Amino acid sequence: MRRYVFNGNIETLKREYYDVIIVGSGIAGLYTALNLDKKLRCAVLSKAEIEKSSSWLAQGGIAAVVSKEDKAQCHFHDTIVAGAGLCDEESVKVLVNEGPGDIQQLMAMNVPFDLSEEGDLHITREGGHTRNRIVHCGGDATGRETVKTLAAIASTRSNISLLENVFLSDILTSQDKAAGVIVADKDGYKVMVSPNVVISTGGIGQVYAHTTNPIGATGDGIAAALRAGANVRNMEFIQFHPTAFYKPDESGQSFLISEAVRGEGGILRNIQGECFMKGKHPMKDLAPRDIVTRAIAEEMIKTNGKYVFVDITSKSEEFLVKRFPTIFNECKKHGINISKQWIPVYPVQHYLMGGIAVNLHSMTNIKGLYVTGESSCTGVHGANRLASNSLLECMVFGRRCAQHINKNKHEASYDYKFQNITVENSNLDITHLKKTIKHIMVQKGGIARNGTGLREGLEQVGGILNDLNIIEFKTRESIELFNIAIIAGAILEAAVARNSNVGAHFRMDA
Ligand SMILES: Cc1cc2nc3c(=O)[nH]c(=O)nc-3n(C[C@H](O)[C@H](O)[C@H](O)COP(=O)(O)OP(=O)(O)OC[C@H]3O[C@@H](n4cnc5c(N)ncnc54)[C@H](O)[C@@H]3O)c2cc1C
Incomplete structure (x- = not known):
């Protein structure tokens, strides 16, 4: 796979310098930014307006142990059961033990949680939970109310620049360390140099024909991280709501x-x-x-x-x-x-349980490259996510990411390696190819799978990827198509490799 989708003269691009670049202004990106040391200059990017994220659409709420009738051990147990035994237990312990503290932090930030008649947090229940433990806002508008509150606070912080309609194309690296990003905005491409890059670009729903995810959920951050050499895991585990x-x-x-x-x-x-x-x-x-x-x-x-x-x-x-x-x-x-x-x-x-592999501090295998939120795989969801654990994960591991960056400041490297490749001018039909991939994914990488179908799908997507690998990307839509193809390939490859029937990965032939 080619390393970069940008293929021009990088030396002529405008450069901007930051201590931290966060790509994504959903709850993961915003909460990470708000937990950074206020001395760190941070840019939070989004490819469209701030309302266009899965976080904004989240309805049900956030799962956390906030009542005397509930225990962290019960939340741990329910998470492990839903995850079909494939959860990373250390990560789940961190999630359930630290989560209530992050709910407290949201309350201190004035996120308008719904309250009971007694004035306590109103808690409800969702699938797989053995206790009532879902806190929510505006009835079923938890995401919207939380994003609005976090974004309003971020906009008052002088160290944070919230930049809408800035599109990540590539992650720059230098000697296996993150060095910044190449982005495109209304004025064209530019380089944003930073020793700390946090990918919080959310899910991949647009790889499928039908999804709850917004139109921008094309897996751009995961695909860019893969091109930069980051490791993914659990990509076969797709939750269908x-x-x-x-x-x-x-x-x-x-x-x-x-x-x-x-x-x-x-x-x-x-x-x-x-x-x-x-x-x-x-x-x-x-x-x-x-x-x-x-x-x-x-x-x-x-x-x-x-x-x-x-x-x-x-x-x-x-x-x-x-x-x-x-x-x-x-x-x-x-x-x-x-x-x-x-x-x-x-x-x-509805949701990707896998993603870029990260440790308990949201660090990837590339120094200075962090991933938070749905793009990451912390291991808390295993083979199937417990309802309302994702927003909790965005916060717990977003805060941990920020705390790690606060403690470990990396020196900026300006000597990123960049190489042009020879590309072809192409007239590929982007809309048609997108539809083709989405159709393949529903038919072969959907709710019920089998080895033959998965291998066929992988070959078909592989053919499309080969064609795209050598073309000049003239539009944002063509880069998104390439990213969709990369993610579809990663899902199918992982699904072929896991020849067993577990959690959301249902193999009829296993
Ligand atoms: C309809 C719906 C309801 C849900 N309900 C719940 C719920 O009740 N409880 C729960 O826990 N979970 C819920 N989920 C899941 C949860 O909302 C998501 O997992 C979570 O919001 C993901 O947050 P995030 O910050 O990682 O990504 P998102 O909120 O999706 O944000 C992604 C950000 O990345 C930006 N971005 C993407 N690509 C680029 C690029 N190339 N360049 C620049 N920026 C880019 C986007 O513009 C956006 O700002 C729901 C999901 C959906 C879709």
């Missing part, structure tokens, strides 16, 4: 019907109106996501339906409007009053 609203938009983005709806009593029914989770798992409708997803997929085949339903008509309109204002209004826009009608749902790509 069981309940997205059955009406994707043109980009393939589907609106999420949060698990919290089932946490509040919602039940699944097939198109004939039958409940089908009984006997599938002791936790029935609140079983871990991979189990519910497969049960729905089976039910759709059995009934020849394109969807199943979530039935929350047991709750009053008054309750639902208050508890799930975003979901209530979105469904209403599509003519469904969820207090009276069932919600049509289907499983779609």
